Amino acid sequence: MTAHALPLVDISACSTPLVREPLAAAQAVELSRTFKALGDPTRLRLLSLIAAHEGGDACVCDLTEPLDLSQPTISHHLKVLREAGLVVSERRGTWVHYRIVPEVLDRISGVLAVADR
């Protein structure tokens, strides 16, 4: 079993809502990488396919058919999501499985929120 569980982007310092105080330059750089990863329709659909899959965990074999894209294209986009810390991957037997990182999604959600949670 090979686990790739360490996101390369640490956005833990970026969870203060935008409306509360201006982002520092370093926080803005970190956060912009995450948003850049989300700024592609295929990656958004992949992320939502994984997130909405039972248990927030999907085999790469569940992801190719709904998007009708080649395996290398899917793999490229999954790599970008993984490097942004939005998903983690784990090999189980033949297939690689992906799952979302709820804390990261909630953190960036919190940065954008205006209404009190």
Place this chain on the structure above:
Amino acid sequence: MTAHALPLVDISACSTPLVREPLAAAQAVELSRTFKALGDPTRLRLLSLIAAHEGGDACVCDLTEPLDLSQPTISHHLKVLREAGLVVSERRGTWVHYRIVPEVLDRISGVLAVADR
């Protein structure tokens, strides 16, 4: 008074959390435009300067100094934020004022949220 109040991107159909159901292709395209606009550190800092400014409304004259960038550069980034529907602008006398669109920020925040609000 000139008001530029109509965002070019309508993301009203994109507010269902990613974890609840997979995004449709058209929704993903709309939403990815908004995230692309957020995928730049200068634009994120501009957005947070506007959002954190008193009343969520800032004169363009309040935005140039903190970022130490030229007026044309600032204007370019503000235009991208405006076209993404994240801010609206209004001329008042000499200066153009920008304010955030809370509903848009809350909507994209809601798409990313995993924890119940």
